[in-house]
Amino acid sequence: MPSDASSPDFFSAGGLLSPVTGGIDGASDHAVAFAMVTAELALLRAFAREGLAPAAVGEVAWEAQREPWFDLDVAGLARASVADGNPVIPLLPQVRARIAAIDPEASIWVHRGATSQDILDTALMMVGADICSRIDHLLRAVEGGVLRLAQQHRDDPAVARTLTQHAVPTTIGLRAARWLDALGRVRRRLASVATQLPAQLGGAGGTLASFVELFGEDAAAALPGAFALELGLRAPDAPWHTDRWPILELGDALVAVVAALGVVGSDVAQLARTELGEVSVAGGGGSSAMPQKQNPVDAVLLRSAAMRAPGLAATLHLAAGLAVDERPDGAWHAEWPALQELLRLALGSGTRAAALTSQLTLHPDRARENLELTGGLVVSERLALVLVPRIGRERFDALIVAAAAEGGLADRVRALPEAAGLDVDALLDPEQYTGLAGRITEQAVRRALQDGIRP
Amino acid sequence: MPSDASSPDFFSAGGLLSPVTGGIDGASDHAVAFAMVTAELALLRAFAREGLAPAAVGEVAWEAQREPWFDLDVAGLARASVADGNPVIPLLPQVRARIAAIDPEASIWVHRGATSQDILDTALMMVGADICSRIDHLLRAVEGGVLRLAQQHRDDPAVARTLTQHAVPTTIGLRAARWLDALGRVRRRLASVATQLPAQLGGAGGTLASFVELFGEDAAAALPGAFALELGLRAPDAPWHTDRWPILELGDALVAVVAALGVVGSDVAQLARTELGEVSVAGGGGSSAMPQKQNPVDAVLLRSAAMRAPGLAATLHLAAGLAVDERPDGAWHAEWPALQELLRLALGSGTRAAALTSQLTLHPDRARENLELTGGLVVSERLALVLVPRIGRERFDALIVAAAAEGGLADRVRALPEAAGLDVDALLDPEQYTGLAGRITEQAVRRALQDGIRP
Amino acid sequence: MPSDASSPDFFSAGGLLSPVTGGIDGASDHAVAFAMVTAELALLRAFAREGLAPAAVGEVAWEAQREPWFDLDVAGLARASVADGNPVIPLLPQVRARIAAIDPEASIWVHRGATSQDILDTALMMVGADICSRIDHLLRAVEGGVLRLAQQHRDDPAVARTLTQHAVPTTIGLRAARWLDALGRVRRRLASVATQLPAQLGGAGGTLASFVELFGEDAAAALPGAFALELGLRAPDAPWHTDRWPILELGDALVAVVAALGVVGSDVAQLARTELGEVSVAGGGGSSAMPQKQNPVDAVLLRSAAMRAPGLAATLHLAAGLAVDERPDGAWHAEWPALQELLRLALGSGTRAAALTSQLTLHPDRARENLELTGGLVVSERLALVLVPRIGRERFDALIVAAAAEGGLADRVRALPEAAGLDVDALLDPEQYTGLAGRITEQAVRRALQDGIRP
């Protein structure tokens, strides 16, 4: 998006009831409207670039692009979109009028041969590419923060919880390393999709017949590529009016981003519980009634996004599967707001995660305390591996049950004749039963560094 | 909503990419913000009504309610909602300032003892009740239009299509009657839910402890009822912070409305196909490229809503099922934007359906022509009932196969010795094989009239 | 379901990967197949009851109903359903053969005038009604268990957690009371839906034309009611081939049940966390590796159901909104497996919840300990109400911040000159700041008792 087109609130959308996207400036209605204008102007430039329209038409388009478009009546476009079912048709007179104000003769070139879907699909791809690029930056920042945590706490022991219960020891570093790998993977997936987003230019029925009529076959065949080039999008292999792979692959990559961040949010929200206390958040949200609370608001909002995104992606999948005829009777229309909200959710999640991880404090001491809560039973898997061959499964289980009920695990083990010669203290030390946690953490850190992430 | 609070665009939201909600003025961010203000003011009035605050506090609240609230900085509230995770906290200073401007002493009563969730949940219920009432009116209008069609075309024959194929005859009247019954049912369901929507007033943990501290047990116990009374909502049996039945029952009723209208849209979109031509729409949307088209835009938008609503309702169901603790860590937040958009979709669907059915033209002549397309095979079920007992299944199937391939059904039947004495013309007349279509239509019409629907 | 038709595994379905439904015997493929048989036989009885077929036909149908149907080749039906798109058509020869084996002349009455949808829709309603009745019993058992908890722990204090953080005091009783109200509401909603489930009998196009041809108008008009009566279902107002309200209202009620139980599961899973320890489960699931763990498996499975049900309900909503023509081209088919799985999920959730709550142990002592974790800050809302009027917001906030950082809340309060005369111990006692928790619990208990629930 050319930055000179932006005014304070031009790109930000309300979202009063969607704090996860509060104040973010992307994929707003204004941004989409501006992208539609940009697509229309790029078509003029493509005509000129290909020698199909006078060079002056391209220059006029550049000039119009530089103009501020703040005063686009986006609410009016929304109202007017009802009659024809999309916002492109009511936008055209506004674009024509501005072009005509610069050069009356150029205005006949506006939207020439194009159909609404060419402009709207292309605008969605542009907005999508822009948001992908911003999410990429945000994820890199998040990964940087997480990388730092993985390095700092590589060997700090913590408890691994499964089905809510203390299971075996792990490390804080490994926890961070799992986030790190996951975030890197969804970032690369999104980046890979972003480079493939195509422009759309097929005309009314996807045959480019109007362009053939106006300019001949070869010129028409070259036009989608020229149009894409003007916008930094990929030239489409063919019109994709009813083959919605760009929407699906983008949507799938976005929902994967939201899910990966949802895990971070879910883990932080759990670890921040008053009883666990293994993390605390800076500037946590307050409460209108309880001044002492430090709510992990960013984590909570990441979770809310992870609950909302799947329904939006489902709408995209459904719409893609019902894309009948040469332009579908509802499936196309269902797709736009779902994609827009999904873009905003992913961008909002990235923003919140960057805020969260930039100021997340871990408490290795509390993690260590929690690890001790079961009086050593957290290493009972290890004990089983060592003791069962010596005393049998039955006696071992009885020992564990007794220790779980009445404590005294270490003494009970020491009292076993068969345990003579074992270093019981070492055996029961959670820090000595973290397996490959350090090594796996190290590898994840190395992968992130190789990927350009810096703490 | 007090009408004096509305300015031209106060209640309408953008929705550039959601033409089905284009220009509708309901459940916008402003409407929600205004409902939150109204809830805060109603709490002041409830304090006064119960004698807990000076009577002047109630009067100040009434005065503030009458003020225009156009200039609420809703975009600012959205931005500020990020820090604490909801928009109530940043709203409070604005409300306090306005109250203080009228009467400085009254401002200490603002939000006294309440928690954000009390205000936000209550505001959603108010907006919900308002939208329900508007949808009720719209559905009655739609039903009126459909009732007229059912009456006018009660006995006009048409083909019943199953799995896309001509099956047996039916009537246009019955088709309309099916819509009519469906719409009446979802309208009554929504109305039933609307009358049960409760206010929320539970304080920070759902115990009303703050109100007990301030006013004593009995006064605290009476307060939710007084608060609800001020707002025209139901007094809650108990705080419903984590028992989200009001959200679920409202959401379910809304998605049922959207689905019933989606069927109307789907039928109209099919019947309007160029090849079917059994309906045409007035002022159908045009095309930027094809001047001859009359797109059934309203029907298409109804279908788009029917594809989007299920994902939003699913978010509500999910959030309700994960409403853990005394205020959940994300599930509550996921619910607001889903409900808001579902309210808007249902209202938008109602609006589009009212526009569609007010100007829908049926073409009984085309319906009759279509009925003839299979050369009489559309009554082969009837033929089977009559002929199989006379000629056996095998010969009958052979006859049908031959007629399907080469035509001449009537002659083939007449040529059967066993058909002697049968009135073959009557037997093959689709209009004489419409079963109880007329009777069922009549009953649906009667039910609608008894329900107050007028053509 | 007549019990004499059941063999050990007749009604249970695999569901290897769906432990929440493991071993439950409802809505299995066999149960659905048997319901289809039952619907076919009921149609024979309805013919006889109305005097349209010889009385012997009805007797034959009763005899066939009493037969074991274990050996229905359900897997074969599933394979054969592909060709025609539904399992009714391949079922018919099996039904005809069994009837013919009893009385060859009766077999011509099988499926006479009916269409596949009549049988399949009716069978789904029968299975639905059966599952609703079983869920009703299960929910009553769950409510009984919860009622007992509410009574036993009415005044046991606990901490209310909001956004994962300790907020204010509440009681264990109130927590149980919230579950109790929620469960009662969804049970009554389901029961209300169950009584309205209609039979389907409309013939090929929903006009009952085949029945009119066979029996005349009045007899045809009476037939759906007679058919419904044979099955204990409601007589339909009209055929509902494309007006899917029975599916929607049933699905919505089921997903609400799953959600209400999901809240119980979510709360139990949280409270069972090793660090919280406020509940423990009997016979909790073990681990293949960690003998000491007591996993709250039932609670976890309730949560998994709450995550799965929304997507299934969304499929029902979608299918209802796209029910085009007189029998839709895919929407009808999408509905069956979604409803079947939703029925099974709700029944499985009820089963798991009954197991969970029958053996749930609460630990009021741990709840009390947790309540003390914040050193009294859990009553800071109350402190604010008392102290802010005396020392101002600024000094109060500073006091709380200091106490949060360094402890000593009670001493800090006592040290305030303005606090002279206050009973600081009482003020800081969480048990004395539970507001109306006891009263609300009492009311919920009373409502449940009035509703016939017994502990």
Add this chain to the structure above:
Amino acid sequence: MPSDASSPDFFSAGGLLSPVTGGIDGASDHAVAFAMVTAELALLRAFAREGLAPAAVGEVAWEAQREPWFDLDVAGLARASVADGNPVIPLLPQVRARIAAIDPEASIWVHRGATSQDILDTALMMVGADICSRIDHLLRAVEGGVLRLAQQHRDDPAVARTLTQHAVPTTIGLRAARWLDALGRVRRRLASVATQLPAQLGGAGGTLASFVELFGEDAAAALPGAFALELGLRAPDAPWHTDRWPILELGDALVAVVAALGVVGSDVAQLARTELGEVSVAGGGGSSAMPQKQNPVDAVLLRSAAMRAPGLAATLHLAAGLAVDERPDGAWHAEWPALQELLRLALGSGTRAAALTSQLTLHPDRARENLELTGGLVVSERLALVLVPRIGRERFDALIVAAAAEGGLADRVRALPEAAGLDVDALLDPEQYTGLAGRITEQAVRRALQDGIRP
């Protein structure tokens, strides 16, 4: 899957109410159970391969693998899975018993150091890889059929329909080419995912601590790779217990397959409508009541799958985003049945599509007739491009409106003085306004041929 393990129904699942998966033999409960067995046995072989267990253990595992496993009590496993929440734990005694029957000493190596999730996740990946491979073959067959259509009907004209209305001309070839491109893309996407599916081996907490205890660090680090090698899966970078990218990327690719096939089904269902008649299906499903119908059952079932898959994928996205702790409390469990059903839906869709396209008959004559239905108005876009510059927009629109109302388009154009010299017949000939349809078709065909697709 080793073929010697299969008995007639071993791999097929019921799915009575899911005709789209009727009779397919993949991802059934038995297939999953067998995959779990295979994973357990592969772990024994991996121990032997790495020299951690005696070579005999590996040989025993190979022998056990060759055994028939038909008699696994899968229904019993499902029932038993409830207690611990997954089916691995009850499976272990069965596996141990069989190993012990071959070699009692080998049985202690079963599941050694592993956790349930290692086995279950790995089994899902194996089943996933198997299904991917089968879908690949099916899609290639479908693409072959579609390629043939694209070639045969490259230049057969047809009407492009947008929003249900005739828009402009296109070709049958281009319609097929759009399917072809879409199918190739989803096939390659699925294949790309299939090659990346990793084994899972992390032990109880994802640290491999048990393997370190048993074998030392380096041996433990090598084990996941050896395990993967035995199964033909990828060695995991790290345990992915809570980083569910393999599930998500597989699920997303599957739902994209279902969607691409849903478009084929939707197009075929529309084109097969009695009024359109541009395609007919061989062996179309019949009706229990209407012998003349040829229902496009396969197309309808493809659409039903396209409506169901999004809700299942949404469950996967949700579960991935809520994968908290080191093994989540419900999110993991929600994932299995959703993935299993999605695998079956995609495989079933591929099967149905292969059947559909192998016998699909196109009717170019009917397509041509339909193209004529608007009396030439289908080329009004072209007319506008030619005439508006000559007669202005206003006169042009009036001409079209008049022709739409009263016909006579050609004469009206010829009557224009400004049209003198135009070849009006050519101008109005739809076949001469198909733009680049032929060229785009050609390119899609070439791409498919280069990809190895053969007609």
